[in-house]
Amino acid sequence: MADPSESTHGGTETSGPACPLCEAGMYKRHCKYVCPHHGVVYDCSDPFR
Template identity: 55%
Template sequence: MRRPVSEAAHSGGSRPVEDARRPGPPIDIRDLQECEACGTKMYGLHCKIVCPNCGYKRDCSDP
């Protein structure tokens, strides 16, 4: 008995080839910044960039 294509593509735990070609979600440059005080990855909150570790804050318009 033959399996449907969708089952055959997923057998063995590998992902289908078409998933590898899809672009990921857009990257916000604010998500890539590290805290100047402690080095923890900061996150964006409205127009502020905040460190969850030490509380350091930057405005998104700061260079």
């Protein structure tokens, strides 16, 4: 099993900000930032981002 602290997830490198809930590196998928532990945290329609 892969280490969740690695900088990749599903072959996609983390390129976004740290997750505000757990500080894990998030990766960008389409128009969303996804935390490997919490799922989608931000998307492009988020007015508070």
